[in-house]
Amino acid sequence: MKLAGLRKRSFGLGFHARVASLIFVSIILGATSFANLPRSAVNSVGVTLYGVFTTADPTCQNSLVASLPLSKTPITSNFAVAPILGAGSVPTKIACVVLVLANKIQINWSAASYSGSDSVCSAGGSASVNTCVGTAVSWPALITSSAQAIGLSIANSCSVAPTGNEIVPVFMSVNSNCTGNSVIDQNITGCSISGKSTSSVAQAPSTTNSTSSGARIPSTQSKGRIVFAVDPDQIVSGNGGVCGLSTAPVFSIHQ
Numbered sequence: 034m035k036l037a038g039l040r041k042r043s044f045g046l047g048f049h050a051r052v053a054s055l056i057f058v059s060i061i062l063g064a065t066s067f068a069n070l071p072r073s074a075v076n077s078v079g080v081t082l083y084g085v086f087t088t089a090d091p092t093c094q095n096s097l098v099a100s101l102p103l104s105k106t107p108i109t110s111n112f113a114v115a116p117i118l119g120a121g122s123v124p125t126k127i128a129c130v131v132l133v134l135a136n137k138i139q140i141n142w143s144a145a146s147y148s149g150s151d152s153v154c155s156a157g158g159s160a161s162v163n164t165c166v167g168t169a170v171s172w173p174a175l176i177t178s179s180a181q182a183i184g185l186s187i188a189n190s191c192s193v194a195p196t197g198n199e200i201v202p203v204f205m206s207v208n209s210n211c212t213g214n215s216v217i218d219q220n221i222t223g224c225s226i227s228g229k230s231t232s233s234v235a236q237a238p239s240t241t242n243s244t245s246s247g248a249r250i251p252s253t254q255s256k257g258r259i260v261f262a263v264d265p266d267q268i269v270s271g272n273g274g275v276c277g278l279s280t281a282p283v284f285s286i287h288q
Contacts, residue, residue, distance in 0.1 A: 079139035128208075142158060211249060
């Protein structure tokens with residue numbers, strides 16, 4: 034089977050299935066919108082990726098498939114310009130995705146005449162945000178053993194002032210109720226306290242309807258193409274006349 038066609042501004046990962054219970058898909062990582070700026074304003078959404086794991090287990094602990102096997106040599110990708118990296122194996126049903134990545138995500142935007150609260154972004158610029166801040170980190174046993182086997186140092190926790198170089202997980206699961214994005218989670222019952230998200234995407238959700246762990250995704254049947262999105266929508270802050278990022282982006286999956 035050949036790779037499915039990739040739409041403009043998508044980032045593709047593909048892997049050939051080698052296990053009978055798995056199916057071939059094209060895995061795409063795609064950028065979406067940036068705050069209230071148009072899509073064309075975003076010229077870089079930088080993510081440093083070490084591996085991708087998928088499973089039908091919503092607790093993200095069992096039967097993980099190394100869709101992108103863990104490596105000491107990361108893939109540094111710009112989600113805004115969509116490099117195509119290939120194809121890969123995933124379970125027939127996906128209830129959890131674990132991204133292994135560098136903590137810091139870098140966002141760059143172009144100079145233009147933006148209106149309203151986005152006018153402070155008109156000069157263009159860049160900012161970074163960490164996905165893991167001031168929290169413990171959980172790892173599935175398979176990823177821990179895989180990291181040890183290749184000599185990859187993964188974080189056990191994130192300080193309140195992380196360097197951004199920490200290697201951390203991002204858990205996306207049907208067990209999670211929240212997104213991990215403080216702006217969006219204010220509108221989801223149980224997902225916000227004092228304007229901050231209650232959910233850490235660096236921790237696996239051990240129970241259903243978790244408001245403390247992971248990012249919510251729908252249960253997905255693999256049908257030839259899976260899209261993972263890093264969406265920095267609604268995270269730009271014009272506070273104090275400075276255009277910057279105030280919370281983590283939303284990680285999601287769709288077809």
